[in-house]
Amino acid sequence: MVRVTAPLRVGVVGLGWAGRTHAESFQALPDAEVVAIAGKEADLAAAVARDLGIPATYPDWTDMLDAGGLDVVSIATPNSLHMPIAVAAMKAGLHVLCEKPLASDAEQAAAMVACAEDTDRVLETVFNHRNRGDMALLRQIVGEGGLGDIYYAKAAWMRRRNYEVRGWFANRDAAGGGPLIDLGVHMLDMLLTLLGEPEVTRVTGSTYAALAPQWLQAQGRDPATWQVEDLATGMLHTAGGATLLLEASWAVHGPYADDDMSIHLHGTRGGASVRVQDYVTGPVRVYHDVAGRPAEVVVAPGKGTGHATVVRDFVRAVRSGDWAQHRGHAGLVRSKIISALYESARKGTEIRL
Ligand SMILES: NC(=O)c1ccc[n+]([C@@H]2O[C@H](COP(=O)([O-])OP(=O)(O)OC[C@H]3O[C@@H](n4cnc5c(N)ncnc54)[C@H](O)[C@@H]3O)[C@@H](O)[C@H]2O)c1
Structure with missing residues (x-):
C-alpha cells in the first residue's frame, strides 16, 4: 500500500x-x-x-x-x-x-x-445526488430498519419541458442516450444505494421520442438532430425478489414541474417518500400504522453536500493507498443496467443480466 x-x-x-x-x-x-x-x-x-x-x-x-x-x-x-x-x-x-x-x-x-x-x-x-440531505435521511431511516424489507420502490426524474437540451446531450454518439442515461442513472444510483446494492437480475425498458422532435419541427428546426429518447421507463427485478420502477424524461405532458424528482420506498414495516420540485428539497414522508391506523410522519432533511463529499471521499481514497475497493464497480453496475434497459427497449423483450 x-x-x-x-x-x-x-x-x-x-x-x-x-x-x-x-x-x-x-x-x-x-x-x-x-x-x-x-x-x-x-x-x-x-x-x-x-x-x-x-x-x-x-x-x-x-x-x-x-x-x-x-x-x-x-x-x-x-x-x-x-x-x-x-x-x-x-x-x-x-x-x-x-x-x-x-x-x-x-x-x-x-x-x-x-x-x-x-x-x-x-x-x-x-x-x-446520493449526498442530498433527503437521501441521507432516507438512508438513515432504511438503515435503522424503520421500513422493514423493501419489496417495491419507485424513482423518477421527470422534466416536463426540457427540449432545449444543450449541445451534445441529444446526440446519440456523444451521449449514449437521453434522459435515462443522464437523469435516470442518478435515480438508479439512489435506489440501489438505499436498498443496499441489491443484485438486479432482469429488466424491461421502454423509450419514446414522442414530443421533442415534434416540437423542433414546429420551430422550423431539424427534428433529426434529436437522436435520443425524451422519456424512458424501466422495471427492474432483484435477486431478493424486489421490484424497482424507474422513470426519466426531458419532455412529457403531465403533472410535473420542470424538474421533478421523486422516490417512493415500500417495505414490510413502513414506507417513505420524497418529492423535490425545481431543486427545492422537500421533506421526507414516512408511513406506518399507528394504533392500527395509517399514519404519516413528516421529517425535515438536513443540508446536502453533493460534489464536495464525492471529491473529498475520492481524495481520501487516493491518499489512503488502499485502492482495491475503488475500481469503478458502482458505476459499472449502473451502466450495465442502463444499457440493458436500452437493449430491452430496442428488442421489445426482457433482458437478463
Ligand atoms: N453530477 C451532476 O449533477 C452532473 C450535472 C451536469 C453534468 N454532469 C455530467 O458532466 C459531464 C459534462 O456535462 P456538462 O453539462 O458540464 O457539459 P458541457 O457541455 O457544459 O461541458 C462539456 C465540456 O467538455 C469540454 N470538452 C469537450 N471535448 C473536449 C476535449 N476533447 N478536450 C477537453 N475538453 C473537452 C467542452 O469544451 C466543455 O467545456 C457529462 O458527463 C454530464 O453527464 C453531471
Whole structure:
C-alpha cells in the first residue's frame, strides 16, 4: 500500500457546470490542488483559471495529459469521452474521478474498470445526488430498519419541458442516450444505494421520442438532430425478489414541474417518500400504522453536500493507498443496467443480466 502524502495535483477536463464544480470542490480541499484545466472554450478556460487560481489551461485533454505533472484527472466532458480520457489517464499512472454516467455504455464502462484493475489506479464515478440531505435521511431511516424489507420502490426524474437540451446531450454518439442515461442513472444510483446494492437480475425498458422532435419541427428546426429518447421507463427485478420502477424524461405532458424528482420506498414495516420540485428539497414522508391506523410522519432533511463529499471521499481514497475497493464497480453496475434497459427497449423483450 502506497500512502500519498503530498497534495494531489489535479487536472480537470471540461468547463461546463460539472467541470467548474469539480475544480471548485478540489480547490476547497487542503490536500489537493487543481494545477490544470482543459476545455474547448478558450475564454471560459481563462476565466475559470483566473477565478479559481489554476496555473495552466489546455484546449484539449490530450494536451493536458502530454504536459504531465498530474496525479489525478477529473472528467466532466460529454459522456463518449469518459472512456478514452480515463483509460489514457490511468495508463499514464493517474487516478480518475469521472462524471456520471461512467461511460456511454456498459462495454466502455467495463473497459474502464478493467483498466483500473490492470493499472492499480483509483476510478470513481460522481454520484453526487446520493449526498442530498433527503437521501441521507432516507438512508438513515432504511438503515435503522424503520421500513422493514423493501419489496417495491419507485424513482423518477421527470422534466416536463426540457427540449432545449444543450449541445451534445441529444446526440446519440456523444451521449449514449437521453434522459435515462443522464437523469435516470442518478435515480438508479439512489435506489440501489438505499436498498443496499441489491443484485438486479432482469429488466424491461421502454423509450419514446414522442414530443421533442415534434416540437423542433414546429420551430422550423431539424427534428433529426434529436437522436435520443425524451422519456424512458424501466422495471427492474432483484435477486431478493424486489421490484424497482424507474422513470426519466426531458419532455412529457403531465403533472410535473420542470424538474421533478421523486422516490417512493415500500417495505414490510413502513414506507417513505420524497418529492423535490425545481431543486427545492422537500421533506421526507414516512408511513406506518399507528394504533392500527395509517399514519404519516413528516421529517425535515438536513443540508446536502453533493460534489464536495464525492471529491473529498475520492481524495481520501487516493491518499489512503488502499485502492482495491475503488475500481469503478458502482458505476459499472449502473451502466450495465442502463444499457440493458436500452437493449430491452430496442428488442421489445426482457433482458437478463
Ligand atoms: N453530477 C451532476 O449533477 C452532473 C450535472 C451536469 C453534468 N454532469 C455530467 O458532466 C459531464 C459534462 O456535462 P456538462 O453539462 O458540464 O457539459 P458541457 O457541455 O457544459 O461541458 C462539456 C465540456 O467538455 C469540454 N470538452 C469537450 N471535448 C473536449 C476535449 N476533447 N478536450 C477537453 N475538453 C473537452 C467542452 O469544451 C466543455 O467545456 C457529462 O458527463 C454530464 O453527464 C453531471
